[in-house]
Amino acid sequence: MIKIFLDEKPLEVNEGTTVLKAAEEAGIDIPHLCYHPAFLPEGSCRMCLVEIEGLPELELACSTQVREGMKISTKSEKVIEARKGVLEFLLAEHPLDCPICDKAGECELQNYYEEYGLFDSQFKETKEKRQKKVEIGKNLILDLERCILCTRCVRFLREVTKTQDLGVFNRGLHSEINTYDGVPVDNNYSGNLAEICPVGAITDSDFRFKTRSWFLKQGESICPLCSRGCNTIIESHKGFTHFQVPKRVYRIKSRENNDINGYWICDFGRYGYSYLDDKRLDRIIVNNGKEALTWEKAIAFLAEKIKRLHYVKKTSRLVVVLNTWLSNEELFLLKKIFKNDLSVEKIYFIDPADGEDDDFLLTSERSPNRRGAQEIGFDLKPLDREALMEKADLLLIFGQFISDRFNLTEIKAALENIETKIYFATHSDELNSLVDIVLPTTLIPEKEGSLTNVDGIVQKFLPVLEGPGECRPEWKVLVDLGKELGINFNYYKQFNSPEVVLKEMSKEIPFFEKKNE
C-alpha cells in the first residue's frame, strides 16, 4: 500500500493501481469514455485528464500509475477547463439528436455534459455528414455521426472475441468505425457492443425504439439459460397508470463478475428473454369439471394423495419429474420430501436439450443448476420414453420441458396410464388440458434462491420481477407440502425463507458448507 493525496484527501491505495481506479475506489468520479476496465488504457478520449503536482501538463487518470506521495487534483481549474474543452470537441461534431437517440438517458456523453459541461455551443460550422444507419451485424445498428471513436467496440472484438470484425477507417475527422468490406459482426457476443458503446453509435435493434431507458427498473439476476451462471441485470417496465406496456422485460444486460463472466454475457442469454413474458401461466387450472382450488386446498389435496400411497407403502406408484432449472433450495427440499421422507425411487429429470458450447461463456448444458442437483444427491436419471410410459397412480411434473422433448401423441398416451397428474408449470402449454391440476410457479427472476454453476460456484439470487397472478415460488410450495405431509412437520416449519434452507443445506451437505462460508 502506498499513500497518495486525491483532492487533498489522503488515501492508502495499492501499488501499481491507476489514478482512475484509486479515485473510483474512493468514490471520486473521473469522467472517462475510451477507458473500459476490461481493456488496457487507450488514452484517446482525453476526458480523464487530472492535474498531478510537479508535472507540467495534465496527465491521464486511466493510464497513470500512482506513486508514493502523489498529489492529484481532479477538480482544479485547469482540469475543469480541459474537461470542458474535450467535451466541447466531442460535442462539436456530435449530432445532438438526443431526443430521438435510443441511448438518451444512459449516454455517458450526455451525462458528462450535464455534470461537467453545460456550456453554450460555439460551433458555427457545418457538421460532417455520415451514414446514420449501418447494419454491422445481428441486432447492431451503427450511427457514424454519433460515434466518438472511443474504439471500445474495436478493442472488444480484437481482445475478447478475437474476431476483429470492426476497424477504424480513414484519418482525422474522417475517421470512422466500420466493418471490413461489409462483412458483418457475427458472433455470440455481439450484443455486448451496444452495451459498451458509451454513446448512441451502436444501438441494439432488439431494444431500440421499444421504450426509454429511464422507464426501466434494473434488477440483479443470474442468467439461467446455461450452466455458466453469468451475472445479469434484468431491465423491466411496470407500465404506466393509464397505459399498459406489452411486456415486463425489455433488456438483459451483463453485470460484472470477474470470477464468472467478467463484463460480458452471450447473445444466447441476452436475447433469449421472451420466455419471461410469453404465455405465462397465472392461475390454478383444475380440469375434468372439478371445482376450483386455492393453493392451500391444492396442497392439501396433493398431500392427501401422497399420504394415502405412503400409508399403504406404495410410493413406488408415485413418479416425480424434476428439472435443473429449480434452485438449490428447491432441489434440496424435493430430495428431503421425496427421497428421504417418502423413499420415492422414480425421480426423473428433464431439461432442455443440450446445445453446443462456444469455448467462452456458453456451456453445452442449457439449464442453470445441474451441478447443484448433483451435489445435493440426485443421480439425474433422465426422463426417457420408457420412463414416461410407466404406469403410476400419481405423477408430479415440475417445469415445462416435457412438451419440448416429446411429441403430443406420446405424452397423451403416457398420461393415460396415470390416475392423478399434477403439473407445476410456469407457462401455458398443451399439457395444461391433459393433467388434473396445473399449479402456476415462478421463474428464477421471480423468486429467491441460489444456483450452483458448472464450476461449482454457488450464487444467490433475489426476486426482481413480480410473478404473474397466482403463481408461487416452488420452495414455498414444497415447504408447505412438507408440513402438510406431517412426516417431519417441525423440520419443514423452520424454513421461512430460502436462506434458512441454504443454511440447513450447508449443515447437511459438505459441498454447500464450503460454498456458504
Added chain:
Amino acid sequence: MEEKVLTQHFGLENFYNIDVYLKKGGYQAVRKALIDMNPEKILEEVKAANLRGRGGAGFPAGVKWGFVPEVDKPKYLCVNADEGEPGTFKDRYIMSHNPHMLLEGIIITSFCVGIHTAFIYIRGEYEAIAVRLEQAISEAYKNGFLGKNILEKGFDLDVFVHRGAGAYICGEETGLLESLEGKRGHPRLKPPFPASVGLFQCPTVINNVETISNIPFIILKGAKWFCEKGLPKDGGTRIFGVSGMVKKPGIYELPLGTNLKDIIYKYAGGMAKDKKLKAVIPGGMSAPILTADEIDIKMDFDSLVNAGSMLGSAAIVIIDMDTSILDVLKIVTKFYSHESCGQCTPCRVGSSWINKIVRRIVEGKGKKEDIDNIVRLASNIQGNTLCPLGDAAAMPILSITKKFRKEIESHVTN
C-alpha cells in the same frame, strides 16, 4: 562560415556508390568502431559529443541509447526517414547523396546498442531514394559491412528499407512503430517508451537520419572535435533547410548557433526579388512563427526555446510581405487537420474545427470573435493530446494569431 561535415562530398559524382565512397575514406568509422572500440566506449563518446536529435525534439542520442535495457529479447533500430515536417528536406539530401554515411551510422549504433536488425522507415514519396538506399545496402552486404560476422568481429546486422504510405503521423516515433508493424499509424500511449517497449514489444532505438549520420564523424574525430563544431551542449553542425521567398533556397550545413539573420541574408542570398521580410518559421511548420523583428537570433535549441519557438527540424520557411498571413494560417490549419490521425479527440476535432473557421474567414465571413475562438480552441488542444501532433498543430496557430492578430482582424468584421 559554412562548415561542411555531413555535406562535404555532396555533389561528388557517384558518391552514393560504395567504391567512390571507399576511395574517399568511407567505412573508416565502422572499422574504428568495431575493431578499435567497444560498445561502452562508443556510448561514452556519443554521450560526450552532446549529439541532440535532429528530428525535432532534440533529445540527446547517447542518453536515448543508454535507456535500452538488457532483456532477453531482440533489440531494434528504426531510422526515422519519414521527413514529414513541412519545410524539411535535409534527410532526402543525405540519403540520396550519401547513403553509406547513414549506413555507417546505423552499423555503429547497432554495434553499440547490441542490435542485429535495423529498419529505415522512409516516407513513401521518396521512392527513388528508397531504391538508392536498397542499392547501397546491397553494396554494403557485398563488401562485408552488413550481414553475418561483420569485419570478422562476430557482429551480425541486417538492414531493411520500409516505405511509409504517406502519413505525417508516421513520423511520430510510436506511430512509426505501429506502421512498421503493419498497423494503422496511431501513436502509442507513453510510457512505456520505445527504448524499453518498442517495435514488436522489444527495446527499440529510434533516431532521425541526420542524427545517425553524425555518428561516423563522432567516432572518427572524437567527441571533443564534434562539440567544437557546435555549441558545448549542442554538438555538431546542423543542416538548415531554407525555403520560401529567398534568393537561394536549399540546404546549408552550419554550426549550431549560427544567426538566423545570417542564414537568410548571407547564405541564402537574401529575400527573393528583394522584398521585405514578414515572418520566419524557424524549425518546420510546427515551430511558432517569428516576426521580422525577431530574426536576430542564434539558431540552436535553447536560444529558440527562449524566444518562444523551437529549432525543430531546422527547416526555415521565409515569408515575405506579399504573402497574406491568413493564407499561411489556412495552409497550416489545413495541413494539421488533414494529417491528424484521428485517434484522440482534441486533435481530431480541434484541428479541423479551427480549419473550418479559418476557411470561413478567408471567404470573408469571419467575425472578430472567431479569432478569439481559434485561440481558445488551439489552447484546448495544446498539452491535452495523446501525441505531440496536437502541440505541433496548436503552436503555429497560437503564435500566428498572437503576432499577426492585426492583419487577421483586417479580414473580419465586428
